[in-house]
Amino acid sequence: MHLLGRSPIYDVHYESLVSNPELEIRKLIATCDLDWLSKCLKFNKSKSTITMASAVQVRKPIYTSSVGVWHKYQEHLQPLFDALDDD
Known part of the structure; x- marks a missing residue:
């Protein structure tokens, strides 16, 4: 997470997440100052109601x-990448 005058955005890199989900999810949970629960790794097994359009996903x-x-x-x-690099 970027702090100290910068935007409080935590960057999750998809490739890192899919190659090592436990490590990346643990880092995200810790950054959010939340308690770790093993069921964070079993999100797809949850019986909770999902009301988002991506419920199937x-x-x-x-x-x-x-x-x-x-x-x-x-x-x-590429033009978007170039524009982002200008900052």
């Missing part, structure tokens, strides 16, 4: 099939 385990897919669109995304 929430019930699925973390998957890796989207890793690197963005590369197909890199040419179109």
Whole structure:
């Protein structure tokens, strides 16, 4: 998490999350100053009511099939990457 005058945004890198979910989820929970619960790793097994449009997705385990897919669109995304680098 970025603090000390910077935006309080915690960056989660998808590739890191899918390759080592426990480590990344533990870091996120700690950054949020929340207590660790082992069921954080079993989010897809929860019986809680989900009222979001992505309810079906929430019930699925973390998957890796989207890793690197963005590369197909890199040419179109490059102007955005360049604009972000200007900051």
